[in-house]
Amino acid sequence: MHSTPQQREGRLLLAPLVAFLIVFLSFPALVDIVYALSDVTFQTMRAPQIVGFRNFGVVLADPEFWAACWFSLRFGVLTAIIECGLGLALAIFLSPIVSRHGWTLALIMLPMMVAPSMVGLMYRLVLHEFAGPLPHYLTLWFGTSPAFLDANNAFWTLVVVEVLQWTPFAFLLFHVAYISIPAEIREAAAMDRATAWKILWRIELPMMKATIAIALGIRFIDGFRVFDNVFGLTGAGAGGSTMSLSIYIYQSFFKGGQIGQAVAASVLMFLASLVVLYGAAVLKAQLDRRRMAA
Amino acid sequence: MxxxxxxxxxxxxxxxxxxxxxxxxxxxxxxxxxxxxxxxxxxxxxxxxxxxxxxxxxxxxxxxxxxxxxxxxxxxxxxxxxxxxxxxxxxxxxxxxxxxxxxxxxxxxxxxxxxxxxxxxxxxxxxxxxxxxxxxxxxxxxxxxxxxxxxxxxxxxxxxxxxxxxxxxxxxxxxxxxxxxxxxxxxxxxxxxxxxxxxxxxxxxxxxxxxxxxxxxxxxxxxxxxxxxxxxFIGAPKMNRIGGRIAAAMGAETIGIRPEHLRIVEGEGTWQGSVELTENLGAESHVHVLCGEAGSLVVRMAGAPSVKAGDKINLSPAEGFTYRFDHEGKALR
Missing domain, CATH: 3.40.50.300 (P-loop containing nucleotide triphosphate hydrolases)
Known part of the structure; x- marks a missing residue:
């Protein structure tokens, strides 16, 4: 095989990236696969015994795994939809202010600057049944306060906390998409007798469609794999009520010492996300083909 | 209506x-x-x-x-x-x-x-x-x-x-x-x-x-x-404007002559000048001429330019196509 100088140069320039991927991705991936197929604890980490797919069977038969999956899915979908809905509404309503006074953007971005685990810890204090200021004042003013962190309410408390922290992210994406719609397009629509409502639904939202899909996707992924703020706020929660998939993996790894099962669960999570991504890609290709045919 | x-x-x-x-x-x-x-x-x-x-x-x-x-x-x-x-x-x-x-x-x-x-x-x-x-x-x-x-x-x-x-x-x-x-x-x-x-x-x-x-x-x-x-603004190339004594002699602050109304003449003309450069557009040509007191003037002529840079030539405006303007730029009729 002959290769042109350009090809040789390309390979040379690619080499560091390939080395990086081998060192930082394939080594952990290899270890992951071996552990997932082995009986392994902290004591036997250097000498895993291959046991085939037993770990996967154990994980799939574990009701806690399915509960954690359900929690993560519900949490991911709900927070993604609420964050994007709020972010979109804010981006549209605040755009006259934000585009005129750029500094207000920094104000809106503030929640994103706080580390999620800190957010978890902060709300743990603020909402604490005995020590927290919020339950204290609610009891003082209304005579009663909901138990924010008990098994019934913890899920919704977490949803609100997540939404408060990450709506600004969705807002930022939508703000950029909204202001990048040319003014002349809105003016043309106004000349065409479209009302403000019609302009929003028929012109602006369709033009922001790609951004909306991306924002929903990113926020779903972030919500689905949620760990730090949930861990800081409620841990696995009362009776495992707030055990996300990440927390399930963490707990069976570090607390249960069942490394094989924990890694098997993570492999399952990886496979599930691959299926979802592949499905989305196929769906998009089909839609594109249908559009081209039309 | x-x-x-x-x-x-x-x-x-x-x-x-x-x-x-x-x-x-x-x-x-x-x-x-x-x-x-x-x-x-x-x-x-x-x-x-x-x-x-x-x-x-x-x-x-x-x-x-x-x-x-x-x-x-x-x-x-x-x-x-x-x-x-x-x-x-x-x-x-x-x-x-x-x-x-x-x-x-x-x-x-x-x-x-x-x-x-x-x-x-x-x-x-x-x-x-x-x-x-x-x-x-x-x-x-x-x-x-x-x-x-x-x-x-x-x-x-x-x-x-x-x-x-x-x-x-x-x-x-x-x-x-x-x-x-x-x-x-x-x-x-x-x-x-x-x-x-x-x-x-x-x-x-x-x-x-x-x-x-x-x-x-x-x-x-x-x-x-x-x-x-x-x-x-109207007309291309732009109308030539001439001020100073030449305009004053015609009772105006400024006079304007369109490039198409300037002629290159044999023998004695109104103004003498030397050709700075010529632009050939095929169907017509624009000749830029530096004339002492009248300043830089553009002449529009049909076809290829008959003169070249450095040539000494004589120019005359066409009769009746000189525009006169007062000190505010208003046309004098």
Whole structure:
């Protein structure tokens, strides 16, 4: 095989990236696969015994795994939809202010600057049944306060906390998409007798469609794999009520010492996300083909 | 009868007066061109008529009805924008159907009108395409189609050809003129290009700093410019201006002679000079001549230049084509 100088140069320039991927991705991936197929604890980490797919069977038969999956899915979908809905509404309503006074953007971005685990810890204090200021004042003013962190309410408390922290992210994406719609397009629509409502639904939202899909996707992924703020706020929660998939993996790894099962669960999570991504890609290709045919 | 009347219309942005009080009447079926350099307020004036900007004072009426406070959609006007402003997520058909859909026109009648407009503009083959799949000229035609389907009282064009290359600009210019003959509707057209203004307009409105310098037919503007600004703006190459003693001798502050009215003469001429450079355009040539007191003059001659750089030549103005202006730039007649 002959290769042109350009090809040789390309390979040379690619080499560091390939080395990086081998060192930082394939080594952990290899270890992951071996552990997932082995009986392994902290004591036997250097000498895993291959046991085939037993770990996967154990994980799939574990009701806690399915509960954690359900929690993560519900949490991911709900927070993604609420964050994007709020972010979109804010981006549209605040755009006259934000585009005129750029500094207000920094104000809106503030929640994103706080580390999620800190957010978890902060709300743990603020909402604490005995020590927290919020339950204290609610009891003082209304005579009663909901138990924010008990098994019934913890899920919704977490949803609100997540939404408060990450709506600004969705807002930022939508703000950029909204202001990048040319003014002349809105003016043309106004000349065409479209009302403000019609302009929003028929012109602006369709033009922001790609951004909306991306924002929903990113926020779903972030919500689905949620760990730090949930861990800081409620841990696995009362009776495992707030055990996300990440927390399930963490707990069976570090607390249960069942490394094989924990890694098997993570492999399952990886496979599930691959299926979802592949499905989305196929769906998009089909839609594109249908559009081209039309 | 005037169809669109501007009565004392003015526009102020903050402390900046863009258009001082201005009066203008536009007749039914007229093709009026607003022309002027950038910053002359021509686009602002068009946007005031369209209703995309609010007036700071004065009255705008269309067909005898005061529309000063009427929102832009309800003035019965259609606008073609410089950037075309097509809806990128819609097909050509959907783009052209949009204004009809907004007024609740029936599906059948919408389809018929879109097909008609597409036929007129030669867009039938492209109806299912998206704007991104079209060339600049095709996009411009879609924008015009979107305006036509509404059957508006008047069409407003905001520098519609300035994003096209020169060849396409020429052919689109003809298409718009043909469209005007076909539809016989009022058109207001904004441009900074005096060639577009001269070739297309029934009447030209020359604007400078928001003030109307002159309104008239292309011929009037060319033959009897009201002032130095109009005289220099209309015609290419620009009118030669000569000041000082030569102008004073003719009882003016400045005199103007168009390049086509200067002749290179054998023997004694009015002015002597040396050729600086020549521009050969094929059908005509522009000769730049440095003449002592008269300054630098441009002569337009048919065909290839008969002189070359460095030649000493004599120039004479054609009889009766010298324009005289006073110290304010006003024409002296």
């Amino acid at each position: 005037a169809q669109i009347t501007l009565d004392g219309v003015n526009k102020v942005f903050g402390k900046n007066t863009v258009i001082p009080s201005l009066n203008l009447e536009i007749g039914k079926g007229e093709f009026v061109v607003f022309v002027g350099p950038s910053g002359s307020g021509k686009s602002t004036l068009l946007r005031l008529i369209a209703g995309l900007e609010e007036t700071s004072g004065g009255r705008i009426s269309i067909e005898g009805k005061d529309v000063t406070m009427t929102p832009c959609g309800e003035r019965g006007l259609a606008m073609v924008f410089q950037s075309y402003a097509l809806y990128p997520h819609m097909t050509v058909r959907q783009n052209m159907a949009f204004p009809l859909e907004m007024v609740g026109e029936s599906k059948a009648s919408t389809a018929a009108k879109v097909e008609d407009a597409a036929r007129v503009l030669d867009l039938t083959r492209f109806l299912e395409r998206r704007p991104s799949q079209l060339s600049g000229g095709q996009r411009q035609r879609v924008a015009i189609g979107r305006a036509i389907v509404r059957n508006p009282t008047a069409f407003l064009f905001d520098e519609p050809l300035s994003n096209l290359d020169a060849a396409l600009r020429g052919s689109m210019r003809l298409e718009i003129m043909k469209l005007h003959q076909q539809l016989e509707s009022t058109m207001i057209y904004v441009t900074h290009d005096q060639v577009e203004a001269m070739t297309m307009a029934d009447r030209i409105v020359v604007l400078n700093h928001g003030v109307i310098e002159q309104v008239g037919t292309p011929q009037e503007l060319y033959e009897r410019p009201a002032n130095l600004f109009v005289a220099e």
